[in-house]
Amino acid sequence: MTGETCPDLFELSDGSFAVIGTDRTDELDGLLPADAARADYERIVVITRETLLRAKRDIPDA
Numbered sequence: 001m002t003g004e005t006c007p008d009l010f011e012l013s014d015g016s017f018a019v020i021g022t023d024r025t026d027e028l029d030g031l032l033p034a035d036a037a038r039a040d041y042e043r044i045v046v047i048t049r050e051t052l053l054r055a056k057r058d059i060p061d062a
Helices: 025-031 049-056
Strands: 008-011 017-020
Touching: 008 049
Parallel strands: none
Antiparallel strands: 008 017
């Protein structure tokens, strides 16, 4: 409503979560840990720690 944009995490109607953040795939792709991988259609999106901690209270435990 204010016209401002910011990172966000929200639940979709199917129970999945969507993330609005900064696409840093090109920068971080080669730095993924050995046990992490992404498909060609997936992107590495970064959100702030503050965003995730604020969203935590809205994420159900089960």
